[in-house]
Amino acid sequence: xxxxxxxxxxxxxxxxxxxxxxxxxxxxxxxxxxxxxxxxxxxxxxxxxxxxxxxxxxxxxxxxxxxxxxxxxxxxxxxxxxxxxxxxxxxxxxxxxxxxxxxxxxxxxxxxxxxxxxxxxxxxxxxxxxxxxxxxxxxxxxxxxxxxxxxxxxxxxxxxxxxxxxxxxxxxxxxxxxxxxxxxxxxxxxxxxxxxxxxxxxxxxxxxxxxxxxxxxxxxxxxxxxxxxxxxxxxxxxxxxxxxxxxxxxxxxxxxxxxxxxxxxxxxxxxxxxxxxxxxxxxxxxxxxxxxxxxxxxxxxxxxxxxxxxxxxxxxxxxxxxxxxxxxxxxxxxxxxxxxxxxxxxxxxxxxxxxxx
Amino acid sequence: xxxxxxxxxxxxxxxxxxxxxxxxxxxxxxxxxxxxxxxxxxxxxxxxxxxxxxxxxxxxxxxxxxxxxxxxxxxxxxxxxxxxxxxxxxxxxxxxxxxxxxxxxxxxxxxxxxxxxxxxxxxxxxxxxxxxxxxxxxxxxxxxxxxxxxxxxxxxxxxxxxxxxxxxxxxxxxxxxxxxxxxxxxxxxxxxxxxxxxxxxxxxxxxxxxxxxxxxxxxxxxxxxxxxxxxxxxxxxxxxxxxxxxxxxxxxxxxxxxxxxxxxxxxxxxxxxxxxxxxxxxxxxxxxxxxxxxxxxxxxxxxxxxxxxxxxxxxxxxxxxxxxxxxxxxxxxxxxxxxxxxxxxxxxxxxxxxxxxxxxxxxxxxxxxxxxxxx
Numbered sequence: 001x002x003x004x005x006x007x008x009x010x011x012x013x014x015x016x017x018x019x020x021x022x023x024x025x026x027x028x029x030x031x032x033x034x035x036x037x038x039x040x041x042x043x044x045x046x047x048x049x050x051x052x053x054x055x056x057x058x059x060x061x062x063x064x065x066x067x068x069x070x071x072x073x074x075x076x077x078x079x080x081x082x083x084x085x086x087x088x089x090x091x092x093x094x095x096x097x098x099x100x101x102x103x104x105x106x107x108x109x110x111x112x113x114x115x116x117x118x119x120x121x122x123x124x125x126x127x128x129x130x131x132x133x134x135x136x137x138x139x140x141x142x143x144x145x146x147x148x149x150x151x152x153x154x155x156x157x158x159x160x161x162x163x164x165x166x167x168x169x170x171x172x173x174x175x176x177x178x179x180x181x182x183x184x185x186x187x188x189x190x191x192x193x194x195x196x197x198x199x200x201x202x203x204x205x206x207x208x209x210x211x212x213x214x215x216x217x218x219x220x221x222x223x224x225x226x227x228x229x230x231x232x233x234x235x236x237x238x239x240x241x242x243x244x245x246x247x248x249x250x251x252x253x254x255x256x257x258x259x260x261x262x263x264x265x266x267x268x269x270x271x272x273x274x275x276x277x278x279x280x281x282x283x284x285x286x287x288x289x290x291x292x293x294x295x296x297x298x299x300x301x302x303x304x305x306x307x308x309x310x311x312x313x314x315x316x317x318x319x320x321x322x323x324x325x326x327x328x329x330x331x332x333x334x335x336x337x338x339x340x341x342x343x344x345x346x347x348x349x350x351x352x353x354x355x356x357x
Numbered sequence: 358x359x360x361x362x363x364x365x366x367x368x369x370x371x372x373x374x375x376x377x378x379x380x381x382x383x384x385x386x387x388x389x390x391x392x393x394x395x396x397x398x399x400x401x402x403x404x405x406x407x408x409x410x411x412x413x414x415x416x417x418x419x420x421x422x423x424x425x426x427x428x429x430x431x432x433x434x435x436x437x438x439x440x441x442x443x444x445x446x447x448x449x450x451x452x453x454x455x456x457x458x459x460x461x462x463x464x465x466x467x468x469x470x471x472x473x474x475x476x477x478x479x480x481x482x483x484x485x486x487x488x489x490x491x492x493x494x495x496x497x498x499x500x501x502x503x504x505x506x507x508x509x510x511x512x513x514x515x516x517x518x519x520x521x522x523x524x525x526x527x528x529x530x531x532x533x534x535x536x537x538x539x540x541x542x543x544x545x546x547x548x549x550x551x552x553x554x555x556x557x558x559x560x561x562x563x564x565x566x567x568x569x570x571x572x573x574x575x576x577x578x579x580x581x582x583x584x585x586x587x588x589x590x591x592x593x594x595x596x597x598x599x600x601x602x603x604x605x606x607x608x609x610x611x612x613x614x615x616x617x618x619x620x621x622x623x624x625x626x627x628x629x630x631x632x633x634x635x636x637x638x639x640x641x642x643x644x645x646x647x648x649x650x651x652x653x654x655x656x657x658x659x660x661x662x663x664x665x666x667x668x669x670x671x672x673x674x675x676x677x678x679x680x681x682x683x684x685x686x687x688x689x690x691x692x693x694x695x696x697x698x699x700x701x702x703x704x705x706x707x708x709x710x711x712x713x714x715x716x717x718x719x720x721x722x723x724x725x726x727x728x729x730x731x732x
Binding site: 021027053054055056057058059060061062063066067069070071073074075085086089090108152154155156183184342343356 | 428429433435436439442443540544545553554555556641645646647650651652655656686687690691693694695699700
């Protein structure tokens with residue numbers, strides 16, 4: 001590995017431009033996960049000496065392996081951002097072994113010391129943003145009934161549901177969150193059905209964790225409900241109903257990584273963070289957010305940015321009455337080695353919904 | 358793409374065929390064969406021209422598009438392997454539609470057999486991997502995947518024969534059931550607890566994975582598919598069973614009157630179809646993904662339907678058509694990257710090709726050149 005690192009600056013000096021490849025699992029204008037990454041890629045296009053190549057709707061099959069190889073072989077890409085979580089194993093790991101001089105940067109925070117050194121995996125603890133969403137939703141909701149359209153009951157999604165609920169309960173202790181799992185990352189029809197059925201139950205603020213929040217946002221806005229966004233800003237879809245949103249801040253991170261790569265500096269293999277590290281950001285408040293809510297949300301955000309605020313603090317019960325975080329203990333949200341946080345499999349008290357055993 | 362060259366080739370073989378004095382039977386056979394090649398290739402050529410017009414309206418130079426399509430699909434050894442890799446699952450899933458079509462059945466549930474085949478293969482492969490040599494593990498996985506896929510599509514065949522349920526609808530609905538079962542099992546009993554945010558089964562040991570064809574970066578699944586196609590062609594066009602199956606396809610009532618066991622034939626044909634897609638699922642698990650996760654249902658089964666139709670349900674024609682689709686997929690990425698075209702443009706091209714080939718069916722029998730003069 002040292003030998004390879006030694007040859008890198010020389011090989012890069014030969015190339016006048018650095019070609020950076022982006023691979024997306026869905027359309028890059030999805031108002032969601034992929035758009036957030038594409039906005040990060042767009043930020044690179046302003047850098048001199050950087051050429052960006054992009055490919056969208058690449059499934060998590062051998063097709064992504066071939067897309068990466070094609071970017072390397074035909075476009076001369078030396079730094080790749082295959083952005084979907086499912087690209088990592090086996091595709092990125094295999095390609096990294098095949099192309100030791102190419103750098104692979106994956107969104108998901110999955111890298112361990114056993115993996116190739118030319119792979120990096122970064123991720124944000126975006127549930128900090130969902131906590132802020134919850135605070136704003138807690139103020140905005142008249143019924144105290146909130147809704148969450150979720151894809152799958154996996155730890156990353158459950159962290160968001162729980163943080164959103166705890167945020168709302170910090171304002172209104174009686175607030176509840178109805179959760180509906182659609183079963184997959186992109187099921188527009190089910191997402192619309194879930195949104196409608198929740199609004200029929202009197203839910204007046206919704207948020208979500210699906211690849212593209214577009215359907216939930218538009219459906220809810222049409223029905224007169226309010227929205228907290230996710231992944232990137234959906235304010236343009238519902239200027240009135242949009243309260244705020246938890247956004248990725250890839251426009252900040254990607255130029256940093258690319259600059260490091262071009263200078264021959266080491267990009268960290270494992271990079272995770274939240275507000276404090278600038279990996280996530282909050283959408284500007286919409287017109288329906290009260291001054292009180294804005295102040296409260298901004299205060300908490302300032303504490304999160306300073307690293308002095310913990311979201312999952314004991315005593316914490318799940319919605320079946322079990323104590324999941326004991327009194328006096330904390331799940332520090334930026335601690336990647338916290339087993340309990342990383343493998344979260346509970347819904348906090350106040351969430352209406354259940355998990356598979 | 359190499360289409361232009363092949364079109365020329367097709368025509369040139371057709372002309373001497375008409376000119377060479379041979380027995381009537383041969384000239385007729387050659388004429389038909391030439392017709393079966395030239396008409397779809399002509400339709401393909403027209404589709405490419407239409408696609409060129411389409412992209413021109415979007416402000417992109419069609420010549421650039423054709424150029425990148427050639428570069429991306431066959432322009433280099435890497436591109437050729439890229440095309441072949443993408444084609445290999447499609448060959449097998451296309452057979453899931455093409456084989457029942459011989460017996461007059463319209464099966465569109467290849468995705469279901471694919472998923473069920475992959476799941477069964479890994480379900481048996483994981484416990485076996487610890488105890489048996491690689492060869493045994495792979496054979497047992499392949500047989501299990503085929504058996505599971507066969508049983509799955511045979512359900513549609515049985516429902517058709519004994520309950521009169523439309524096999525097109527039932528096979529499609531079975532797909533939804535199979536994906537639901539698959540997710541339930543992968544996210545439940547078979548879940549690897551370490552797969553936190555991407556629920557998957559335990560991975561197969563690396564040593565038990567199906568490797569690449571020597572000298573190529575393409576796995577053995579491609580060979581399985583080609584062998585399956587050739588075997589299916591021989592079975593359906595050069596055996597008594599195949600003749601009987603095609604007779605069932607031509608007229609089931611007449612077949613029954615002739616004393617053919619229609620029920621048994623329907624079951625065998627649907628089972629063979631399911632076995633093909635089940636094998637594709639096994640290859641996906643054992644050669645590509647290494648474990649089963651929700652990304653199994655990536656749509657290979659559905660693309661296979663398109664491939665089968667474009668191949669006019671002929672098992673041998675499935676091979677080049679799958680290569681064509683592999684090539685379109687392989688070059689589609691390059692079109693996105695170089696010309697900033699959206700991925701949907703590849704879908705537009707596939708759609709145009711599909712419509713043109715279906716429309717071209719009406720041209721069969723209309724060109725004198727393929728029909729020697731009747732005396």
